[in-house]
Amino acid sequence: MMLHLLPTFVAFADALSFTRAAEALHLSQPAVHVQVRKLEEAMGVPLYRRRGRGLELTPAGQEVARFGRETAERAGLLLDGLRGRAPSRPAVLAAGEGAFLSLLGPALRAFRRRGPAPLRLLTRDGAGAVEAVRSGEAHLAVAAATAVPEELIAEPLTQVGQALVVPRNHPLARRALPRLADLAGQPLVVPHPGRPHRVAVEEALRRAGIEWSVAVEANGWEPMLHFVGLGLGLAIVNASCRIPPGLAARPLRELPPVEYRLVRRRGSADHPGAAALLQDLRDHASAWRPGHGTARPRPPRRSAPAQSG
Helix, strand or coil, X not given: CCHHHHHHHHHHHHHCCHHHHHHHHCCCHHHXXXXXXXXXXXXXXXXXXXXXXXXXXXXXXXXXXXXXXXXXXXXXHHHHHHCCCCCCCCEEEEEXXXXXXXXXXXXXXXXXXXXXXXXXXXXXXXXXXXXXXXXCCCCXXXXXXXXXXXXXXXXXXXXXXXXXXXXXXXXXXXXXXXXXXXXXXXXXXXXXXXXXXXXXXXXXXXXXXXXXXXXXXXXXXXHHHHHHHCCCCEEEEECCCCCCCXXXXXXXXXXXXXXXXXXEECCHHHCHHHHHHHHXXXXXXXXXXXXXXXXXXXXXXXXXXXXXX
């Protein structure tokens, strides 16, 4: 197996560039190329191939890279345990920008307060977050409405409704429960074509027979809300989003909620930090909801009547 060559191959797999891998390892580019070639020869199968002007891993290369990452992690955990210290390798969570901004903050703060291990975050779209777990780059992923390979474990985390966001002076801001029909003829701020949220919105409006126009194409909740604030159009976003001043969010009950799932590999919770992060994500799955976890104000205590005499 020539296990001593695995760290070099993992660095190459992460960068998909001999030059960048050499820089990360403080080696020469020819040295990295030779070590990857020797590992290929030992395996007896090609580990990468050219695709246009770039490089990509073969299925065998993906498996070797995952094995290399897992091996390095287990070796690190073994050394930390023998030396009686906390895990030095971070727990890694992959999720989309919107999930980090609007859903996962309470869980991440809880994990940081406990401090069982360092924390590393990977910002990926849904499919990319799941792939980061499959490839061994991440221990956990939070993704919405994404296909999950059979070898991974997925569990429901939370459901988030959909909301229409409009300027506060817009006529639809006066409606507590707007309908899809109210969007007829309205310019909308939407993600780029092919993005899951764009596809879902287009399909819902098509089924309802609603004609609409694209005002702005922008990926990410914050840019979309920014353009709504500029008065360029309306937007449909997750109800977990923080709404900037000057805008109003109204629930769209005709759209189904989005289910976010927690994805992990079997055995990934062997990392103490990943196990703690998994529990914090479960414990704070609904903390994004308004009023969740906040104590109700107690009525003021009545002072005892003064006793005379």
